[in-house]
Amino acid sequence: MAQRNNKRSLQRRTTVTLVLVLLLIFLVVGIRTKGGWIVAPAVRFITDVSGAIEEVFDIPIQGLRHIYQRYLHLQEVAEENVRLRLEIEKLKSELVQYREAQIENIRLRKLLKLQERWQLPPLVAHVVGADVTPWLDSVVIDVGSKAGVKEGFILLAGAGVVGQVVKSGLFYSQAMLISDRNSAVAVIVQRSRARGVLKGQGRGLCRLEYVAAGADVRPGDVVITSGLDGIFPKGLLVGTVVTVGRGNGAGGTLFKEVVVRPDVDLSKLEEVLVTAPKLPRNGK
Secondary structure, three states, rough: HHHHHHHHHHHHHHHHHHHHHHHHHHHHHHHHOOOOOOOOOHHHHHHHHHHHHHHHHHHHHHHHHHHHHHHHHHHHHHHHHHHHHHHHHHHHHHHHHHHHHHHHHHHHHEEEEHHHHHOOOOEEEEEEOOOOOOOEEEEOOOOOOOHOOOOEEEEEEEEEEEEEEEOOOOOEEEEEOOOOOOOEEEEEEEOOOOOEEEEHHHHHHHEEEEEEEOOOOOOOOOOOOOOOOOOOOOOEEEEEEEEEEEOOOHHHHHHEEEEEEEEOHHHOOOEEEOOOOOOOOOHO
């Protein structure tokens, strides 16, 4: 009985082995001939599986390719932004230079008009230094005795008076501004012809002294040089009256207390016209 069962089992194994061998032969022959009704489903299955595998692996590759292309694009954009920023900075610099030249041209034209009006020698100086101490108001200009500048020469800017040379070196000079506490200029109020002496008060302001208490002086009045000091020619613009009040202290009731703001902003001087004192008007 046992021998009979072993014989049957051996026959079954042999049959299965034979079937597998035949299937393998048909499969190989079908692949070689690229077809066959038996192996076609297997081939299609293998093709689908390989395509799916390739697609699965291609997704991250495509993603990486997209990321890299985006990175290159961002790099190009960044480089373009840098180039544009540099171009903008260059244009800003050129615009600043253009505006500065335009402003300087306006200042120099004002000096030229002043020169033509008073027939002054063409001596333009640049302010190269300033005294910042609270009790002094002076500047240093880049002309000196080599250019003919002497102590007592007057400084003009804009439409009028700004100061006077107090020290003259070979190439540079120191000038005291009209707002300096040691400065004194003979002036008159243009509207009422009231006379007085303009003295520096510091911080860019002046005070008009020795104006009679009954004199007609009002805020907004224009103050000009009177020519009585023998230094500044008559009729030069000096400043504008800011406040008017009664004087304080001994004899305060005899004179008004008048504050004058110079016509030229003395803290922003850049170029000045330098000339000998008391030049005759229109060459007379």
